[in-house]
Amino acid sequence: MEVVILQDAATIGGVAADAIEALLHRKPAAVLGLATGSSPLAIYDELAARRDAGRISFAQARGFTLDEYVGLPADHPERYRTVIDTVFVNRVDFAPGAVQGPDGLAADIPAACAAYEDAIQAAGGVDLQILGIGTDGHIGFNEPGSSLASRTRIKTLTRQTRVDNARFFGDDLEAVPTHCLTQGLATIMAARHVVLVATGRGKAEAVHHLVEGAVSAMWPATILQHHPHVTVLLDDAAARRLQLVDYYRETYRSKPEWQGL
Ligand code: F6R
Secondary structure, three states: OEEEEOOOHHHHHHHHHHHHHHHHHHOOOOEEEEOOOOOOHHHHHHHHHHHHOOOOOOOOOEEEEOEEEOOOOOOOOOOHHHHHHHHOHHHOOOOOOOEEOOOOOOOOHHHHHHHHHHHHHHOOOOOEEEEOOOOOOOEOOEOOOOOOOOOOEEEEOOHHHHHHHHHHHOOOHHHOOOEEEEOOHHHHHOOOEEEEEEOOHHHHHHHHHHHHOOOEOOEHHHHHHHOOOEEEEEOHHHHOOOOOHHHHHHHHHOOOHHHOO
């Protein structure tokens, strides 16, 4: 696991966008795993700017989102499908239908989850997965206690996650859905490269467990310690509880430029 501590979200966005730009040049038909939430916004801004500048194209690329609330109407502004279209997909040049997400309005939820897993497989798997992390250590919406071998399925959101996300629902906890569909931890682990972004003090405890804690379903992101290619991009506040912070800084400082993420 590579830990990179940078000064702010915009710098993190640039470093992550560099990795995605390199991937798209190497493999124009790359498959991207897309997270919603605030953590990846700077990455999407930077990718949209690079697309506008003609540096990159998503015309042959595909995308799969991580998760979706169950039961939010198709026209609800906080539906993750709507959010990802607004913050990223509609700002670049993906082909129509190239980005898919779990169907939170499906009548047959288990069948929809299985179909989503099949679609990811059929696309050849995810080349680069962008992740945020919840204050309770969730990735996707794999809440504490999630099976470390889980695949896409329905989950109940914890009260903590609903409180954290109430800011998107006019601070009305009751308006936050109670259930979601999410890629499982094993689904996420199948991505070839995982880039996780965390900023702010509120993420420091989860980041401490992710990087230096014991692997445990109580902190689901810790499963990433078993992944061969994970990059964790942090600001100082999110890194503040890491014991080996000086080592991570020195390692990144002395990294040869050709190596990339
Ligand atoms: C979003 C997702 C979540 C978020 C996490 C952090 O698709 O799967 O795991 O990444 O809740 O959210 P933010 O970035 O808003 O702090």
